[in-house]
Amino acid sequence: MNEKYLVGVFDDEHTLVDAFEKAIEKGVVIEEVYTPYPIHEILQGMKTRTHITHAAFFYGLLGVILLHGGMYYAAVLSWPMQFGGKPSNTFPSFIVVAIVGTILTITLLTLLTFSVRSKIYPGRKAKIIDIRATDDKFIILLNQDNMGIEKDAIIKLFRSNGASEVYEKDANTTDKQLSNEL
């Protein structure tokens, strides 16, 4: 896996969004954008809509059903509970446990889904394109095999729209030199 990237570095949100929107307009295929915080224009422009919220809703539904079923089984079917003359099926009090249990179910299952979908697991080496993206710089990443338009045109576009730096990079080279400079 030796992909060649083109990296555009921007100093602030406005120049990044400007360049991003102009690039999209010209038909540039953008691989990824790294920003210190989420930006609405980028989220919409990348058209990467997530369905994890829908998944979370159905995990919640599953949690509610399983928890109520489990408590009903434990308190009524398997061993009918006798508490001070109350009926075995103490439904309204199941809800308290179900709320907390549902939150836990949703949290764990969405975390698992997210990890599987984005291939994150404990001990995986992080793929950092530009170490400064973890600090305060805004990075637009292009894959040189599929950029949409000519490389020179893109470099020109980025530079004329306030990119502080545009450089090429192999996926395998480390950032040692750069991080030393910082």
Added chain:
Amino acid sequence: MDSTIDKLVVQKNFKYLMYAFIGIGIISLAAGFMLDPDRAWANYLLNNYYFVSLAIGAAFFGAIQYISQSGWSAAFKRIPEAMASYIPVAGVLFLILYFGMHTLFQWSRDGITATDSLLAHKAVYLNIPFFFLRLVLFFGLWIVMIRLLRKISLKEDAEGGMTFFYKSEKYSKILIFIIAVSFTLFAIDMIMSLEPDWFSAIFAAKSFIAAFLHASTVIALIAIILYRLGYFPMLNNSHLHDFSRYIFMLSLVWGYFNFVEFMLIWYGNIPAETVFFVKRSGGAFGALFFVNIALNWLIPFLFLMPRMTSRSKVFLLPVIVLMMIGQYTELYYYIWPAVVHGAKFGILEIGTYLGFLGLFALVVTNTLSKASLVPRNHPYLEESIYHQF
């Protein structure tokens, strides 16, 4: 700047319709007082409380916008202001309750303290002079604070500058503390003391959240109606999303409080507390218990959860209307078993509601038409107009 364009012009036909509503209300109440005074007084209390809780909730909504320095709502701040301007009118209407005290409130009846030792114990707080003293005090505080905030807001329109914003924020902070204490006691006086033997610690918090929730829905409703009439051209999906977030969040809190109250009473199983729900378990009230939960929590919870529906007027409008009905059924559920002792619903209820609705709409539109609909010099106005997320 031309001041005639950006003010709300109330159509003559609308005014006549609202006068007709008030007429219907007066006629049905008058007929009610002659035929069935208990029910008429119950109607009078319910509708009075219904609309004053909308006004207080709106005042609170406006105060929260200042305290959180919210940008998105700046263009719509005249709506809560206008709704809060109903409070002085409501104050006068509440004083008329004096003539219905014995019908509505068991604890106020002559000689009841001699037979009921619990009420004799509570008589220090629940007695007619102190009841009306509290009423006057609460309304006095609310009117003073709301007039003050309105005056600052109008001055800001005329002169501009940041000082008025900071002043509004300061007085909003005072207002929410006043509302927290006074509305708590007000809800206890007006609704909980209908069943003087019963008490619930979370009742006041629940009433307050219901007021805040339903005021938010009505603010959104007025904003949408005015948009349809062409007054808020800047109202976009993002504003609607913020309105529906308020509704969604508050309906969750409402559902939580409602459940907490019921669950603890059900689980604790103390006769002094369960009597409230035992009285309301049979027949129509048993069904109304679930209707309340469906209208005020389940429907907004399901329909306002997806991003698509919470940004569309087509979905938001029916939910708002259902929640306005939900506020009515909730109060009906409290008041009717205590005063009327039966689920009677008919022309009297609808007529009285229309009467109060007409009065409320007249007061609100009148206040809206007095100042420019979109505030002119609010520091967050630009942010509000171009709000987008």
